[in-house]
Amino acid sequence: MAVTFKTQVAIIGAGPAGLLLSHLLYRAGIESIVLERQSRAHVEGRIRAGVLEWGSVEILRDANLSDRMDAEGLVHEGFELAFHETRHRIDLRGLSGKGVMVYGQTELTKDMMDQRHRDGGHLRFNVSEIQIENPEGEKPKLRFTESDERTTIECDYIVGCDGFRGISRQSIPSDVLKTYERVYPFGWLGLLTDMPPVLEELVYVNHERGFALCSMRSKTRSRYYIQCNADEKVENWSDEDFWSELKMRLSPEIAENIKTGPSIEKSIAPLRSFVAEPMRYRNLFLAGDAAHIVPPTGAKGLNLAIADVSVLAGAFDAFYSKGETGKLGVYSETCLRRVWKVERFSWYLSKLMHQFPDSDPFEKKMQEAEFEYIMQSESASRMIAENYVGLPIET
Ligand code: APR
Ligand code: PHB
Numbered sequence: 001m002a003v004t005f006k007t008q009v010a011i012i013g014a015g016p017a018g019l020l021l022s023h024l025l026y027r028a029g030i031e032s033i034v035l036e037r038q039s040r041a042h043v044e045g046r047i048r049a050g051v052l053e054w055g056s057v058e059i060l061r062d063a064n065l066s067d068r069m070d071a072e073g074l075v076h077e078g079f080e081l082a083f084h085e086t087r088h089r090i091d092l093r094g095l096s097g098k099g100v101m102v103y104g105q106t107e108l109t110k111d112m113m114d115q116r117h118r119d120g121g122h123l124r125f126n127v128s129e130i131q132i133e134n135p136e137g138e139k140p141k142l143r144f145t146e147s148d149e150r151t152t153i154e155c156d157y158i159v160g161c162d163g164f165r166g167i168s169r170q171s172i173p174s175d176v177l178k179t180y181e182r183v184y185p186f187g188w189l190g191l192l193t194d195m196p197p198v199l200e201e202l203v204y205v206n207h208e209r210g211f212a213l214c215s216m217r218s219k220t221r222s223r224y225y226i227q228c229n230a231d232e233k234v235e236n237w238s239d240e241d242f243w244s245e246l247k248m249r250l251s252p253e254i255a256e257n258i259k260t261g262p263s264i265e266k267s268i269a270p271l272r273s274f275v276a277e278p279m280r281y282r283n284l285f286l287a288g289d290a291a292h293i294v295p296p297t298g299a300k301g302l303n304l305a306i307a308d309v310s311v312l313a314g315a316f317d318a319f320y321s322k323g324e325t326g327k328l329g330v331y332s333e334t335c336l337r338r339v340w341k342v343e344r345f346s347w348y349l350s351k352l353m354h355q356f357p358d359s360d361p362f363e364k365k366m367q368e369a370e371f372e373y374i375m376q377s378e379s380a381s382r383m384i385a386e387n388y389v390g391l392p393i394e395t
Pocket of ligand 2: 048049050051202215216223296297298299300
């Protein structure tokens with residue numbers, strides 16, 4: 001039997017963007033529903049990045065979502081860039097006045113999922129065949145199948161928080177949508193292990209064998225990455241192979257202190273820069289990875305998603321509480337101004353820190369010169385610091 005019900009904002013996707021938007025709308029007294037094609041366990045089991053900009057920390061604290069983050073997260077005041085065996089610390093606190101919070105996206109997703117359930121949030125998992133109808137009309141609809149039952153949602157607005165491979169972006173007419181993309185000729189092979197991190201801060205390495213990153217989730221759980229071929233298969237990498245290659249890319253004083261252990265997760269992520277414009281089409285909005293992708297080098301994907309939905313939730317609040325449509329009207333422009341600057345930083349750091357298979361001797365010299373300049377110029381280091389801790393979010 002077909003079912004129909006109404007809500008104010010229908011959200012596609014229960015990743016960080018969809019969950020946070022649903023929570024922020026709830027706090028503003030705005031009804032929403034979140035439709036997710038995977039199970040709750042699947043969403044909560046995803047291993048993703050682990051660095052929160054300070055603006056993201058403040059948004060989560062203001063939204064009363066930060067108890068576990070503040071109890072278990074690690075505030076970092078700096079990180080290192082290493083070029084072959086030369087190390088340079090970026091003093092985030094000294095150069096930008098801010099730090100970052102090391103707290104896994106996996107944990108944040110669980111925190112938001114738990115809070116939505118405590119608040120009686122309307123989250124539907126394992127839904128399929130979602131169709132967006134009439135996004136340009138006054139009353140857009142979402143149709144979906146759940147437990148073999150076709151359901152229709154009548155709503156005021158639809159928000160695509162369905163990630164890079166979702167359906168919402170495709171609902172923007174091709175003569176309206178413009179996309180920009182850069183696919184990088186390599187990937188990141190990541191390993192998670194319950195061993196203490198090798199250092200107290202993150203270290204990004206550009207070694208002639210390739211990029212490496214020493215990160216963490218806590219004082220007892222480490223996360224490491226090594227650059228690999230774009231077509232590499234994770235099954236080709238034993239834990240031993242990973243540890244051996246990682247150590248070869250680190251300076252001896254770091255390599256000799258790596259505490260290796262069995263992988264509890266190992267996966268390969270492709271690297272891509274991508275932006276879709278506009279982030280709104282009539283009554284359909286895009287937020288998070290549905291609208292943009294950054295290479296993980298700058299740890300920006302999650303933070304961009306948080307910024308988008310913070311702006312969008314404020315715009316919906318102005319509309320529903322005061323009838324003001326101005327912020328909704330400029331949502332796309334407001335977010336894209338910042339998205340492009342974050343794309344720039346992520347691209348800049350990726351170009352600086354990776355070995356590009358097709359780079360010529362001149363480009364290698366440019367990498368070396370850029371690193372030398374960063375080491376000797378406080379201004380250059382400050383540029384990196386202020387982007388890493390997070391650019392201001394227009395509201
Ligand atoms: N119907 C319903 N749900 C969908 C559909 C669909 N057709 N397509 C995708 N989804 C769901 C996915 O299963 C996922 O749970 O949408 C969600 C999108 O979540 P993310 O991909 O995590 O994107 P976002 O919420 O924008 O968060 C961005 O997450 O993946 C990381 O690196 C990314 O850190 C970034 C952050
Ligand atoms: C991570 O810990 O997963 C991580 C940290 C920093 C990055 C990317 C990933 O830039």
